[in-house]
Amino acid sequence: MKLNKKTIISCVSILLCIATISAQEIHKLSYESPAQKWTEALPIGNGSLGAMVFGGVTEEHIQFNEETLWAGKPHDYAHKGAYKYLDTIRQLLTNGKQVDAQNLAMQEFMSTPLKQKAYQPFGDIYIAFKGHENYKNYTRELNIEEAISKVSYSVDGVDFKREVFSSYPSQVIAINLTSSKSKALHFDLWLDALHEDKTVKTVGNTQTLKVQVKEGALRGVATLNIQTNGTIETVNGKLQISNASKATIYLTAATNYIKYNDVSGNPENITQNTLAHVASENYKKVKKLHLKDYQSLYYRFDIDFGDNGKSANTTDKRIFDFWKTPNDPQLIALYVQYARYLMIASSRPGTKPPTLQGIWNHKLTPPWFSSYTTNINLEMNYWPVEIANLSECHEPLFDFIKDVSETGKNVAKEHYGAKGWNVHHNVDIWRGAAPVNHSNHGLWLSGSAWLCSHIWEHYLFTKDETFLKNNYALMKESALFYTDFLVEDPKTGYLISTPSTSPEIGGLVAGPTMDHQIIRALFKSVVEASSILKTDEAFAEKLTTMIPKIAPNQIGKHGQLQEWLEDKDNPESHHRHVSHLWSVYPGSEINYEDTPELMKAAKQSLEFRGDNGTGWSLAWKVNFWSRFKDGNRAYKLLNVLLSPAEIPERKIRGGSYPNLFDAHPPFQIDGNFGGASGILEMLLQSHLDKIQLLPALPNALADGEVKGIVARGGFELAFSWKNSKLQYVEITSKKGEACVLEYNGNTIEFDTKAGKTYKFDGSLNKK
Ligand code: FUC
Secondary structure: OOOOHHHHHHHHHHHHHHHHHHHHHOOEEEEOOOOOOHHHOEEEEOOOEEEEEOOOOOEEEEEEEEOOOEOOOOOOOOOOOHHHHHHHHHHHHHOOOHHHHHHHHHHHOOOOOOOOOOEOOOEEEEEEEOOOOOOEEEEEEEEOOOOEEEEEEEEOOEEEEEEEEEEOOOOEEEEEEEEOOOOOEEEEEEEEOOOOEEEEEEEOOEEEEEEEOOOOOOEEEEEEEEEEOOEEEEEOOEEEEEEEOEEEEEEEEEEOOOEOOEOOOOHHHHHHHHHHHHOOOOHHHHHHHHHHHHHHHHOOOEEEOOOOOHHHOOHHHHHHHHHHOOOOHHHHHHHHHHHHHHHHHHOOOOOOOOEOOEOOOOOOOOHHHHOEEOOOHHHHHOOOOOOOOOHHHHHHHHHHHHHHHHHHHHHHHHHHOOOOOOOOOEEOOOOOOOOOOOOOOOOOOOHHHHHHHHHHHHHHHHOOHHHHHHHHHHHHHHHHHHHHHOEEOOOOOOEEOOOEEEOOEEEEEOOOHHHHHHHHHHHHHHHHHHHHOOOOHHHHHHHHHHHHHEOOOOEOOOOOEOOOOOOOOOOOOOOOOOHHHOOOOOOOOOOOOOOHHHHHHHHHHHHHHOOOOOHHHHHHHHHHHHHOOOHHHHHHHHHHHOOEOOOOOOOOOOOEOOOOOEEOOOEOOHHHHHHHHHHHHHHEEOOOOOEEEOOOOOHHHOOEEEEEEEEOOOEEEEEEEEOOEEEEEEEEEOOOOOEEEEEOOEEEEEOOOOOOEEEEEOOOOEO
């Protein structure tokens, strides 16, 4: 081809165009039609105020939540005097009388009442547009680089555009509507809710929805305000806007919840004050503030697996295609960034942690109460938070731990006659910490220890000693509980956890492996923390002597890692929980270097469990296979996690909805977070006092680059790889710790200075 000036210019512009498209599409979920179902709608959130945007044309529906609207009221779930039955339950288990032990526990040991309370939907915003039936050029997207949901289409040559976001700095949901022609925007706007007890009142350009939760102490107030260049009237309780070309709606919502034991808040005041601040602000300013705040977190990290053109497709099509042919590497990058988006949207300093559904729930009786399940789900939500450079989004979990350490103190006392605090497998907004539902799965004992591992991990990633000092008491008090609780097993002489259970398999038992792994990890972290903080030497000494007495990991007759004290695993079981592999991930006690035999056994156990599972179970397996350094197997699981959840011919569970929400099924957000963590574990691992680069890279992700990924020790890295080979690595030290870097069997060690960046080529030679 002859290259004249014109050809060169058009080639350059095509290339620029492709580059711009691919640069944008990494950060977008896009669709060609409005959402019909809730799991097609697009989530927005500012940590506490969340919404699902449907993007309808003749009627927009924005279903919203505020994270503190729950059923129930302040309540202490501890069962007074339950401890009197503890020894008998233990004895029954020792004597092999599991059913009797469970029955006695059901009668005398479980929480009062047996069930906790559910997270509630708040309300709905409806916007009905007149004369929009025949529309063209419809697009709907969630731009996760801006945290804005957008809709555009045209009717009779007039372009209509919509933007919706939830702002953390302004504490409102902002909706902006425009038309390209003046006086072309006509719509009705109103609020509604599913709650039986509700009122809607309109005054001028504001409308207020009040809801009272059924048989509960919480009430919610949501107020919206509209500014427009059109006219506003109230007709049949709806705000009617006519002859406008732009309109901005701000919605704020609050409840009377203050703390798990305090519901004296005044939501009228809160909503009024919030709206007073924002109502007169122009949209551009509110949007600018929102972008500045959101992007200060989002832009810290970047990931790119190379675009093969598929990212120009709509997201639902990409999920469908990926199931058939998993070669859309940029979809994997999007999955990671989407998890970061969801984290920023549901867990900001000062808010509550994401529930099983984050902050998005449209049902009065949601699956599993949309609460906090601590035997995997809540913790999994936070797996990617440090490595994906969103450390401060971890804070709501620490506040949560503080709350349950208070309620869990009484549970420790009433149920175990023990010091310290503990929490069982489920927690609601009232911070119920006692065992719930049924003694065959609710009586699980390592809740507080697992939660405390997040304090320790946050410290390991940030090396923030002040944080450790401020939170050390939570870890210590948790350890204190287990020093009282562990008992010597009459058969083996080991210290064991009893009564307990291996999450949700096998009923009530004495000595499930998972408990021992988690408690050991807690004790070790308290010993280390006490030495760093130069405190509690005697207590650390006590823990140090107890650690080797705790029942160890054992290899059973099938070559498996034993799930229980006895060698009774069923190799045919494909149960979704694989709890006894906790020490492979998120723990680190079982690894190739220190315990290769246990690693082999753990792998065997995972083989037995197979490659199916619910959403979070698939996500956990991605993490396991990454730690087993089998990137291709991890990718295989990822393929299932990212496959369409609602295809009837697909017999397996798990997968992704069109809006990329993880399907348990139904929707459960843990898989989104756990999946992202598993992908990042393919690229970097730092749990063995060194940074391992590309430890489990699948063939399908042979080219890529990641920037802003975080390793334990206070390190932030950027590196790229091509044909599965490392190209460069830059490592910035935040705390001046010594660094050990490992790639492909090659290890280098060097001292660092805080704030300095160190550069290496693909063979780890200094640049
Ligand atoms: C645990 C899991 C279930 C589900 C529920 C919310 O009980 O076993 O699969 O995730 O939590």
